[in-house]
Amino acid sequence: MNGLPQTNFQPEDAINPVVRLSTLASDDMTQVEAVISERVDSERTPLIASVARYLVEAGGKRIRPLITVAAARMLDYDGKGHHSLAAAVEFIHSATLLHDDVVDESELRRGKKPANQVYGNAHSVLVGDFLFARAFMLMVDAGNMQALHVLSRAAAVIAEGEVRQLEAVRDIDLSRDDYVAIIDAKTAALFAAAAQVSPILSGAGPELEHALETYGRELGLAFQLVDDALDYGGLAADLGKNVGDDFREGKMTLPLVLAVEQADAEERKFWQRVITDPNGQRDGDLEEAVKLLNKHGALDATLEAARTHAANAVKALEAAPKNVWSDSLAALAEFVVERAY
């Protein structure tokens, strides 16, 4: 790991913290999966059931529901409400992914689409709505009005964040603060809510609610920053096939924000062409962009910011009981950053 910031990652950690936490929480997660499987179903509309099932069951590491479950266990919660709320959190996440597809397609301005892709759009919107509604039905099952408030507010904040991100597309003068406000809303708010609902269910009191909310928010910020760095291949600059989406869409993420801030006149012209102009990109521009990001240490600085947020997440847990669950949550926060290396 030539010259990279040191991490505590060792070969024996090859079973990563997500897998370890999933194993630790397997009894609860089996219940959560049962709830998901039951509630994703639409007897009267087999098509919804199959699209929703595909989305919700096909992969996904269930990081958000794992956080809800682990936080509940950490606080010795002995009810069943965390299963419904964990499933609700995953449904909100899945609905957001479905609606993102529609939004991202629009941004890309792919123009005329084949019919199946167009019909896909309509189904993405409607199946997303179905999952949103089912999420709220699950929250009603949990029967806690404060948890309902926290999760419904998070859903509204996510939509606000997505719109602000849309407005910031191709805006090379986006500030770092505005960028952080966007990811705080579009990504971190749901992590924060996923963590906060467990102390609410447990009646653990405002101090622990605040601590877990902070844990979730900081972990969510770290998670998104790492994602944004990985979209440029991360520090390994591995420009594989899932890389460069943000760049092609003109999406302003922190690596770009930082590189533009430090650009000289010629570099700024480059950014104006490839980001501001929707039709300005040519072959080789992504490679050139990555070169400029590295020249200004923008990926390093992005991951440094991620590390800071992950450390804040771990620190927030100091207010919580020390047990195998809080240890696992701390390890999860650290892993979110480790995966970038």
Place this chain on the structure above:
Amino acid sequence: MNGLPQTNFQPEDAINPVVRLSTLASDDMTQVEAVISERVDSERTPLIASVARYLVEAGGKRIRPLITVAAARMLDYDGKGHHSLAAAVEFIHSATLLHDDVVDESELRRGKKPANQVYGNAHSVLVGDFLFARAFMLMVDAGNMQALHVLSRAAAVIAEGEVRQLEAVRDIDLSRDDYVAIIDAKTAALFAAAAQVSPILSGAGPELEHALETYGRELGLAFQLVDDALDYGGLAADLGKNVGDDFREGKMTLPLVLAVEQADAEERKFWQRVITDPNGQRDGDLEEAVKLLNKHGALDATLEAARTHAANAVKALEAAPKNVWSDSLAALAEFVVERAY
């Protein structure tokens, strides 16, 4: 009104029941508007606020919130929860309209769109999500878990209905029962929930919950049937500019279902060309379609069905207290059909 089925509509009713009910409920509706205006706002995202405000404030007769308010007043409810729930119902309705735009555009396969229209798509999805989420926050304000259950279930059922409608597009063999099941879900479910939440809030008991739920559902069915007849110009066959949308989209509504059921071999060929084939329509086909609808009395039969549902709505109110509010709700159900003439 040459040969049309008789109605009790008289000139002195020129102030229609919606207007009369709005006037009767004006104190409550002022509160509902204040809640809507406050909750449609997004401080951090002015664009959301303006799109949402435009949609929610620009026109709209507020029929659904009027039903919630009138039902609460009819039952002597003396709290404030009906204002939040009425606003929530309107937000769900508005979110559905926004998402319908995306879905309908897809159906129309208009192909390549100008950028502003494309960006409109993304914003329609996200502002719709914002309004959905805010609707749930409003329900939390009302603080009644059973009302939350009813409204979140309605939101899921609406999405199911929209998907089934999408699947039924261009399916000339759609049965009348399947059509009714679709409009029961996509339209009547929200009317039913809007009416049902008031007896829930009032603690009026299961008999009145059932009565109001039935009132709302039957009124909603009548409302949609009339809309579907009006899309072919109604009995006046007035093919103005807002007419023919369903036909152009190949949407199977009851007038079409009935005409296709009675089609002879040649007529069936016509329907196959103009409905089954997405590119089969030519100039003059709408006029020909209306001729066939009238030949088989399909618009008459559709409005007859609407009248039956409106009568069921009025009948359901027999279980409710007899007062100026129940009278107004009955008049509203009748007016829903009268507007077709």
